[in-house]
Amino acid sequence: MGLADQEWFAALYQSCYRRLVLATYALTNDLGEAEEITQEAFALAYGRMARVAAADQPEAWIRTVAVNLARRRGRRRAMLDRLLRRDHPEVLAPAGSDERLDVHRAIRALRSEQRAVVVLHYLADLPVDEVASLLDIPIGTVKSRLSRARAALAAALGTPAEVDHA
Structure with missing residues (x-):
């Protein structure tokens, strides 16, 4: 991975981070969790940079990963809440x-x-x-x-x- 790849990825991050946080916030209703999920999606994308760079729409690739991560967390949280029979605290x-x-x-x-x-x-x-x-x-x-x-x-x-x- 060369300097050009790292610069491309940094530019991608700068250009779409905010939109991706908003997309995950739509699913989590928790800004902190949305930021964390977005960071995780970018970390996964960084590890698969060649695949992301080859995608027609790199932002869409990362957004799909972030949405899937948010859904997975939501299912886990729902399961835990059912098991513990508790409600979410008010954000x-x-x-x-x-x-x-x-x-x-x-x-x-x-x-x-x-x-x-x-x-x-x-x-x-x-x-x-x-x-x-x-x-x-x-x-x-x-x-x-x-x-x-x-x-x-x-x-x-x-x-x-x-x-x-x-």
């Missing part, structure tokens, strides 16, 4: 303006399926077809979940729902 909202906190709380309150599509589509800026591919659901399901999520967010925030043809 604290990040500091910011009242409006941002309200939006963050409203997004956190969405059902996990709706939260995932909202964060991936609107915050990670992925097109509907990529969200569908990433979550392994039909495009129509993504659109339906986005529509229901927008309605739920509008109700939670006391604003009229906008029509969006994603």
Whole structure:
């Protein structure tokens, strides 16, 4: 692995780290865990740099790894919670303006399926077809979940729902 490979990988990391954290946050609802999963996905990608570099979309390759890691952790946590019969502690909202906190709380309150599509589509800026591919659901399901999520967010925030043809 030469210097050029390391520079390419560093540029990849810089260009897509934030989007990948948002993608995993959509699934975990925990920023710290999302950052940890994203780091793990990059570590795996670094070990398979030749494969990642050969991929048509290196970011998509790493995002798929990160989503799979997040799902695996979620299944393990769910199993542990069932075994221990406990609930997850409430995650604290990040500091910011009242409006941002309200939006963050409203997004956190969405059902996990709706939260995932909202964060991936609107915050990670992925097109509907990529969200569908990433979550392994039909495009129509993504659109339906986005529509229901927008309605739920509008109700939670006391604003009229906008029509969006994603």
